[in-house]
Amino acid sequence: MKAPTRQTLISLHDAQVSFGDMQALRGVTLSLRRGDRLMLVGANGSGKTTLIRLLHGLLQPAVAGSMQTHALVPEGRTPRGAMVFQRPFLMNLSVRWNVWLGLWLRGVPAAQRESLCQQALQRVGLASLAGRRARELSGGQQQRLALARAWALQPDILFLDEPTASLDPGAKREIEALVQDFAAAGVTLVMSTHNLGQARRLGTRVAYLEAGSLVVDRAVEDFFSGEDLPDPARQFLKGELPWHT
Amino acid sequence: MHVCAYRHGAAGPPQSASRMNDLAPGLSSAARLLLGADSELWSVVALSLRVSGTACLLGAAIGLTAGAWLAIARFPGHAFVVGVLNTLLALPSVVVGLVVYLLLSRAGPLGALGILFTPTAMVIAQSILVVPLVAALSRRLVLLALAEGGDQLRSLGAGRYMTALLLLLHERFAVLTVLLTAFGRAVAEVGAVMIVGGNIDGVTRVMTTTIALETSKGDLPLALALGVVLLGVVALLNTAIALMQWRSGAPREALA
Secondary structure, eight states, X not given: OOOSSOOEEEEEEEEEEEXXXXXXXXXEEEEEETTOEEEEEOSTTSSHHHHHHHHHTSSGGGEEEEXXXXXXXXXXXXXXXXXXXXXXXXXXXXHHHHHHHHHHHTTOOHHHHHHXXXXXXXXXXXXXXXXXXXXXXXXXXXXXXXXXXXXXXXXSEEEEESTTTTSOXXXXXXXXXXXXHHHHTTOEEEEEOSOHHHHHHHOSEEEEEETTEEEEEEEHHHHHHOTTOOHHHHHHHTTOOOOOO | OXXXXXXXXXXXXXXXXXXXXXHHHHHHHHHHHHHTTOHHHHHHHHHHHHHHHHHHHHHHHHHHHHHHHHHHOOOTTHHHHHHHHHHHTTOOHHHHHHHHHHHHSTTSTTGGGOOTTSHHHHHHHHHHHHHHHHHHHHHHHHHXXXXXXXXHXXXXXXXXXXXXXXXXXXXXXXXXXXXXXXXXXXXXXXXXXXXXXXXXXXXXXXXXXXXXXHHHHTOHHHHHHHHHHHHHHHHHHHHHHHHHHHHHTOOGGGGO
């Protein structure tokens, strides 16, 4: 399903985020449009995770600048967001209850919860493990469960913070395939990654951050062509990572 | 060093001999009381469990709620409140007994309730003792779990307080350990229940006050038998929690 328009979902203007004395984001201006697959790249500490958390609304009170979330057209409602973290936090409950809990927290009516749970678990291939304790799953299965939990919420925007960083190559491929499924269903993606190949495969846009600043934000082909890229981004592409503490 | 002044296996030591600190004959008589289903002994045990169990339930309801809230709340004076809470962990039980006594005595502000020297007064005193313990330890549990999963639960739509409560559910085996610790404190304390209960035979006499009384009277077998029961109750609870933990597959550290 392709998004009917390229409307803006979130606009960020001159966003600044500080944690004590440390400035994590410096004057970031960015628009997220419907259907975007925005890949955030940059070295450790460049502000990728902070930017994702800000866009998802987890950092609201610490922000200077402005952020606006626009109602969906033609639905007329605020876009629903869901987030998958690098290390998923799963409750010490069964696989099924972990998905159920997310639906309950979002206020999904009780009558729909069971079927949404079932559909989401089938989607990620965990339906047969629904009764298993979530914490007994392998790393890849746990990340798939986190994706199922997000999928069940029927998000318009899916935020992914390095979702494959600690997984083996097989599990990485599985997660990538599921993320592509999300995108194919029309979900807007914002994902941080250190894996440039992954950014190229999954993204339509790449934003490069350095020391909390957004250095460049381009279509994926333009970014990887390397033409007219600012020096820091070109160095990053060439593997000469700038070091920040 | 004391010398045993009576024969092992006798029906019961004479009062003069029981004052001596000879453990083996005392334990032997205690075993006979336990195995003989002594009604006095078991009524004391039943009242102890009822009072301490009720106090723990009440303390858990208040303490878990307060602990979860203190873990996520930020307000002026928060650090002071947490400091006071941590100080109350060492609250002497006799002080609690004294305060509850003053509140419930006929001239006190709650004297009209007429509950001094009743099991209800003992429940109140023990609840006051265990609330700081449950609150402080559960606050700590929630704080540690927040670092791991707080943001993720919030991203699913949980409010701050709901996040804290869900983390208590997530850490339920550690919470059970906290409650066991609280029960241990309640069932083993003597000062507060002695003051507000009065140690009235058949009404407010519990294990600890009976042990204190019988020891002062020189009746060591009953005191020892109750001591054994006290340890047995705690061991039983510990085993029950370990079994639940094992069946649920929770990590062993949860009980550590």
